[in-house]
Amino acid sequence: xxxxxxxxxxxxxxxxxxxxxxxxxxxxxxxxxxxxxxxxxxxxxxxxxxxxxxxxxxxxxxxxxxxxxxxxxxxxxxxxxxxxxxxxxxxxxxxxxxxxxxxxxxxxxxxxxxxxxxxxxxxxxxxxxxxxxxxxxxxxxxxxxxxxxxxxxxxxxxxxxxxxxxxxxxxxxxxxxxxxxxxxxxxxxxxxxxxxxxxxxxxxxxxxxxxxxxxxxxxxxxxxxxxxxxxxxxxxxxxxxxxxxxxxxxxxxxxxxxxxxxxxxxxxxxxxxxxxxxxxxxxxxxxxxxxxxxxxxxxxxxxxxxxxxxxxxxxxxxxxxxxxxxxxxxxxxxxxxxxxxxxxxxxxxxxxxxxxxxxxxxxxxxxxxxxxxxxxxxxxxxxxxxxxxxxx
Ligand SMILES: Cc1cc2nc3c(=O)[nH]c(=O)nc-3n(C[C@H](O)[C@H](O)[C@H](O)COP(=O)(O)OP(=O)(O)OC[C@H]3O[C@@H](n4cnc5c(N)ncnc54)[C@H](O)[C@@H]3O)c2cc1C
Numbered sequence: 376x377x378x379x380x381x382x383x384x385x386x387x388x389x390x391x392x393x394x395x396x397x398x399x400x401x402x403x404x405x406x407x408x409x410x411x412x413x414x415x416x417x418x419x420x421x422x423x424x425x426x427x428x429x430x431x432x433x434x435x436x437x438x439x440x441x442x443x444x445x446x447x448x449x450x451x452x453x454x455x456x457x458x459x460x461x462x463x464x465x466x467x468x469x470x471x472x473x474x475x476x477x478x479x480x481x482x483x484x485x486x487x488x489x490x491x492x493x494x495x496x497x498x499x500x501x502x503x504x505x506x507x508x509x510x511x512x513x514x515x516x517x518x519x520x521x522x523x524x525x526x527x528x529x530x531x532x533x534x535x536x537x538x539x540x541x542x543x544x545x546x547x548x549x550x551x552x553x554x555x556x557x558x559x560x561x562x563x564x565x566x567x568x569x570x571x572x573x574x575x576x577x578x579x580x581x582x583x584x585x586x587x588x589x590x591x592x593x594x595x596x597x598x599x600x601x602x603x604x605x606x607x608x609x610x611x612x613x614x615x616x617x618x619x620x621x622x623x624x625x626x627x628x629x630x631x632x633x634x635x636x637x638x639x640x641x642x643x644x645x646x647x648x649x650x651x652x653x654x655x656x657x658x659x660x661x662x663x664x665x666x667x668x669x670x671x672x673x674x675x676x677x678x679x680x681x682x683x684x685x686x687x688x689x690x691x692x693x694x695x696x697x698x699x700x701x702x703x704x705x706x707x708x709x710x711x712x713x714x715x716x717x718x719x720x721x722x723x724x725x726x727x728x729x730x731x732x733x734x735x736x737x738x739x740x741x742x743x744x745x746x747x748x749x750x751x752x753x754x755x756x757x758x759x760x761x762x763x764x765x766x767x
Contacts, residue, residue: 379675380449380678381449384449384450387453387454388453388457391432391453391454392457394430395457395461398423399461400419400423402419402420403419403420403423403463403464404461404462405462407462407731408734409460409462409628409629409631409632410625410631410632411582411734411735411738412537412584413462413463413464414538414541415464415499416538416540416541421496423463423464424464424466424496425495425496427466428495428496431444432454432466433466433469433470433495433496434470434474434494435450435454436448436451436470437470437475437490437494441478441490441494442491442494443494447681447682448681448682449678449681451466451470452625452678454466455467455625456625456627456628459625460625460627460628462628465625468500468502468538468546469493469496469499469500470493471615472502472546472615472616473489473493473500473546474489474490474493476563476603476614476615477490477602479603479611480604480607480611482599484599485565485602498543498544499538499541499543499544500542500543500544500545500546501536501537501538501544501545501568501587502537502538502546503518503533503539503545503546503547503589504516504533504547504548504612505534505535505536506518506531506532506534510535511750511751513548513612514558514561515557516549516550516561518531518533518548518549518550519549519550519553520551520564520596522551523595525597525598526596526598526600527549527551527562527595527596527598527601528594528595529547529549529564529566529591529593529595529596530591530593530594531549531591532589532590533547533588533589533591534588534589535586535587536575536588536589537587539568539587539589540587544565544566545564545565545566545568545573546563546565546602547566548561548562548563548564548609548612549561549562549564551605551608552605555606558609558610559606559609561606561609561612562601562605562606562608563601563602563611563612564596564600564601564602565596566594566596566600570594570595572591572593572594572595573590573591573592573594574589574590575588575589576588576589576590580741581737581738582737582738582740582741583734583737584738584741614686616747617686617687617691624694624695624698624742626667626671626674629698629701630667632706632731632732632735633664633667635728635731636705636709636712636728636732637660639713639727639728640656640660643713643727650712656712659712660708663704666697666701666704669697669701670694670698670701673690673693673694673697673698674698676693676694677690677691677694688755689756689759689760692747692756692759693752693756693760695747695752696749696752696753696756698742699739699749702739702742703739703740703742705739706732706736706738706739707736707739709732709736710732710736713727713732717732717733718736720733721734
């Protein structure tokens, strides 16, 4: 069996690397934040995404009839790997969650209005699923959509909506039928973020990241901006999450962090002795090296299944779980091995490896929460792969 990406994907990777070298821009890319969230929140980053679009790299995996090039999903994954490695924003929510759902289930008006703008990198979305009492158990969401003439009126609260403070449109899930079983009374809507009645409140969180609470007070949405069939939203959300887990978590950027740890250990000393000769250090690094090889294999399994046109649900759960837990181990290993200096922030002259690990140590906690917590991934594996009963 050949554990590889294949020659076409390798050639594409080389093209992307060349493009990124030619378009290096410190306002867009931060190589010390490889693999961490880089939002399309500034004019420079928006302009960069438009350059990707001009190359035909936004929506490559979309069918030709919608302006894509029918490329296998692996190409999008490779693109994201390279973007993450230089600390640039990734192609994400618009192409994956929003675009793919509209293509499959949206009405003609939504297709006409949103798909070209997504391909042209002209539009940014915020995803509003989580609420104060709905996260892992998303079907418990209670933001209410009440039917009125020509549309719906939304009232309630979302929590943890990343990007809400700069996005153009809000892709949100609301309860349209409170009497139906909880998975069957939810509908997806598209709402302009500047619509009257929407208030966005900053929620600063770990690692200096920003997410938001969003309050909706009598926000009107026309019927045409309900996505797909009313009350089928939960089904569409589950389908799209499988796309998200596939493209949002990349291996290469995180391998680069592990390489930074190794580079540090090659020359670092403790009590006058090279750390690389310390049996405990060698044990830790060998363990991480093995875990990283397993990450790569999980990733290739996801890619292989997607390439066969199947949904890599269990594989993506295993990949996300293993990758995010290993990411934590890498960050923790650095802090433990490098000692007190490792907790110094970037900018401090004594901080090893430019102080990258202080921030990454915090960030690696977020990775085990976003797009489904580790416990949720384990539940998916237990239920779908092993057939074990799981209580929700
Ligand atoms: C930085 C950040 C950005 C985010 N961005 C967005 C966004 O843009 N849009 C959005 O909609 N959401 C976003 N989220 C929300 C994220 O998806 C949820 O936080 C996550 O799904 C967990 O839900 P919760 O916070 O309600 O925790 P809970 O579901 O209340 O979970 C609490 C704890 O209980 C565990 N748990 C829950 N259920 C089970 C179970 N059945 N079995 C075992 N253990 C369980 C969880 O693993 C967790 O440890 C973001 C979160 C963070 C931290």
